Amino acid sequence: MQDPNPNQSEVSLHAIDYWQVLKNRYGVILLTFLLVFLTAAVITQVMPEKYESKALVEVRPINYSNVSSRVREVSGPQMTRQFFNTQFEVIVANENLSRAIELIALDNKWSKSQAETLLQLRSIIDTRQRRGTDLIEISVRYKNKAEAKIIAQAVVDAYEAGREAREKEQRVSTINSLDKQLQSRKDRVQELRSNLMNIADRVGVVYIEDERGGSNIRGQANLIDLAQTQLYEVEREKEELSFQITQLLSLEDEQLIKFVSDLPDTGMKGVYDEYMSSKRSLESLKASGLGAKHPEVRMLERNISELKKDLESRTSGVRELLQHRLTLIEGRVNKMKSVVDSQGQDERIRAREVQEFNNARREYKSALEFRNELELKVENEKASLMVPPNTITIHERPVEGMSPVSPNVVLNLGLGAVVGLIFGVGIAFFLEFLDTSVKSLEDVERYLNVPVLAVVPKDVGVLHKQGGMSPDAEAYRILRTNIEFNRKNPEDNSITVVSGGAGEGKSTTMVNLAYICAQGGYTTLMIDADLRRPRLHTFFDINNSVGLTNYLTTDLLLEDVILQTPIDNLYFMPSGVLPADAAGILNSRRMSELILDVKQRFDLVLVDSPPILGVSDASVLASEVDLTMIVVQHRKLPRQMLMRVKQAVENVGGQVIGVVLNNVDVRSDSQYQYYTSYYTYYAPTTGEEVLPDGGTVKKPAASASRPAAQAPASNDEDLY
Template structure:
């Protein structure tokens, strides 16, 4: 089973165990990220923000009918506001804002400008500064003149040039400032309204309020300028036409006067007079239509130039817009214009029902023509180049183009009528004809002059009434508090992110960790679990703490010591917890493992059959020797005559654990130098004998697999109830596999948190390949504090078995007593050391090990 499957089966207690195990990672992550967040929060530059709101009014609601309402007429609220947002972000508006900021008397207080002027001056060489100063003396005079002109026409909106900065440097600085402005402003429409909200962020309250005011002022000024631009072009055209017509009128009047005086002509016949009046009327209508057509063309030129700045190819697309339907609609509209002009020429009043009906039909066809043309233009554009921002401008151009075509058709129709009447006058005498021409010219010029004067006054009124369609709803104000950094939010987020990051790293490490940690891990892999040996933290031991204990009971003499001599007390390693402290919870865990093993080995048919078992592990350093020693002691304490054999002929350990030398042992028996009875050592523990490794051979595997070894094992079974063999790791060498094939079963020791799933599987496979009976596993070095609920019986056992009433009453004493033991990598408390025992440890102190008067209190 892979890690993914294991992770999916994690329960709440598993998560608590993982978090407890990674507590230092979580704490470190929490403190580190929170500290960095706090440092950043209190050292970061403060950001202030102000907002202003602008209402985009609909000109149609204000009954303003002006030619070419640029940026005023839209197809809907969303489109109109989107267009205005794009205009606000455009380089034109922001460029004018940049100019105002750079020339403001408050520019030294604006951090957005930085110290660019100062840097440029310092980097300029003496020669370049001298040349620049000479150039700017000339510019100063020009700027002074331009400033006066701008003050009278543009309300003091002038741009002065620095006396020490070249135009190229100014352009570069302006471009950088425009980029900064784009990054510091935000624009969004308010829902269900025609209001734009402009947000400005900056380094100080004054700066953001000042920039916001400049933006709104420049935006409003630009809006008024564009709305007046088309009217101004028409006004100039009418002014020029008015002056020309006035001159023509004077000339016509003077010629008529001279003719009358010379030829003594006073008046014409009534019939001729009527004809002249009609001709004059039609000429005025023609000139009026022609003048309207030229005015419309002027507006078109202005709008097309504006459109050409934003959409370079759109003007050409519109000019070539043609389809069968467009051609048909255009011809139908022009035909109606000619019919209307003909009816008017025939004497029918403009308000006649027939003419009104024709005009309605013409207007309807005109709307269809505009809509069809717009659809054609959209179809010709690529998806990456929609109308969007230019949508309103395109609509105006289409309307004016249709209007211009209609006016031209009307002018052509009236011209045809004028030509017809002119031909009628050709039959008159030359003198009368000349008089008629002069009189008619004077009348036409007079009527046109009056008409143009009327139009001129109308256009002036429209120009003066044009104040734009913007209204500032909320003026920008200086904010009192910064919007960034948000100290409370940053610290809260830092704490959350720190915890989340620590927990995430812990879970990731757990996911990547393939080691066996719990009994459930072994069970999921299909192993029988005989028991779990806990690790219980001790207090930190002082440097040089002992790892051996001096026994008060004398052990058998070592080799070479004569019987009857005074034998010094043996020092055995403190990893023998089942002997030194049999009432500890760790000792009980060994007894549980022993009981489970006896149950597996029980044979109803042969209840007293001797059993030989191999105790091995996957890799070195998994507590195998410690486990087999304590299991041997628990079996001996149960009344079973037990032999513990050190068959690790490469790195033997058991002789050190029990305080013996390894000179004579198993290899001595296998080599025929000594018998089993002579080689076995009495450990001083009832029912427990020890057979050490002996001298280390060059071929351990061959020696353990020899027929002699089989004979020795059979001899051992005759004398002992249970024989436990301590063997090398299974994966490292073949010694354990060779020996396990000769015994009744094998027990695999697994080191919790160290032994990987792959190692356990490989060890199991190696043993299965040679047909070894794997009885089960013992999980070693389990941190019971990290496994909530799984190993609570250890606490329950210790609490019940100790029976110390004072221990129960003292707050926290139970936990403190339990935590005084540490199970090291090779045994208890380091390499075989079981910490210090003293008088405070219940059931131990004066009975075992140290001299109670001298060492007990010292190591408690």
């Protein structure tokens, strides 16, 4: 039978379901936890003790010098995000570690090759940045605390020596580069000086240069140059005056006064400041509520008027003065132009030669200045080479560790416990996911579409050997009642008890049900139709030599094979001699007649059968009787197998009345605790038996003469 809702997903587990899985699988969880925990303990025990020695250093980037065409620029790695990661790799690089090994001859101490020593040394060194700082921690963990300190100090010394060597190398490289550029500039200066002297001779200029690089020029070229310079300065002054006069003409009133007062050498700045201060005072007096006729207001107004007239008068004078100066300068410009123009064509040619001389002189001076700068920089670099590098500062030197830092017993055991618990819970839920067996009443009803008639707890024994007062008997009373009310036809009183596989408690369930029905006043017949491995006779210590097979194969009467048990109303038909063809004997007319006969004689007929998935006997019996009851052991067979059990019964025309969920561990499954918690509470406390209709009967006297009670047998003891 397939799931009635194949497209519907599994119902999500709630918190109580998770707890139920943990309770059901606590053995797996505990075993996994112990294995992982003990493994962590053993590993911790066998791990060698290690001591830690660490140093704390501050590292700064090395500056790299590059000389451009005019000035030296300093560039290089800054304190970027990758800087510390780079230093971590440099510290554990082969070059630095090899230097450390050489410092303390570590390969000789360990009696290993250079490569092996490098590998082991790298494995015991750890570098990290101290949180929130620019400091680097270099730590070494080793089994010998004295050697750990020596190794840590060697690594730090090697790292410091390496950085100093790189910085010194960089400085030397910079000096060499500057020397090359300086020599090139000296050659260039010499070349330009020779060119300048040649031009001076051709022009007729005497060029004299002192020791400091200063120069003195004598000759006509110098006078022409001076005239041209003066002409340029006068023209520039003319342009400035023209601009000022243009501004004066475009401004009016207050703007004009302010502009003129800002001009240098006008003497109006103080008067203008007094004028503006008086205006602000007047505004303040008016704002305070004084009227226009108030003496102070009128005095300030007169003062402002006089100051304004004074400023306007001065402004007019400044304008006239600037205009006069402009006229004079224009005259000077015209005169100087006429002087320059009067030199004629020869003078123009000579001026060009002088201009050529001036250009050569400027180029020579520029080259000379750059050469002097380079000489100064070379001297500075050579002086800095004598200063010790300052790219690394050691704040903490390595010291011997007082106690071992590894293994951390508490941490390892704690992690072992946590990991073991997580693995255990994970394995438990994984096994629960893989487990497709029946776990609840809902599983039975969902997949088999039949009711659960009873839930039988784990370790329920044979009731008639326990005196009949066991609280476990209540489960079978519930089973008896549910069978009574689930029969659609009151005449359907023959029931075969089947199971999917061996060991599901089918025989014990049938014996206990027969006993409870007999106690309830039903005349009950048990037929052991398991002709493969019969077992019912062992519950009553009855001989199994004559029984069902003898009746089916001979002319024996029914009375010859039905035996009275020590229990009132309970009768038993043994299996008899085991035949070669069990299915053939059961699938016969005489078997059908037997079932019809005993149905007339007894109130209830219970037929035991072999596992239905193992042999065909159970299917034959299911077709002969009225009803079939399936016994399912809790958490044993997969759901698909149980669906095949039901399908096997229905394929031969049998009718499944319901399922008995057997061997349920009610202590671990809380949902069944509620279901079975009333067994003890409502169990009979006297010698009376509760009937389905509410009446009571006395316990049979024969029960007193039954064999002494034996130890309860687990339902799993049934072979079939």
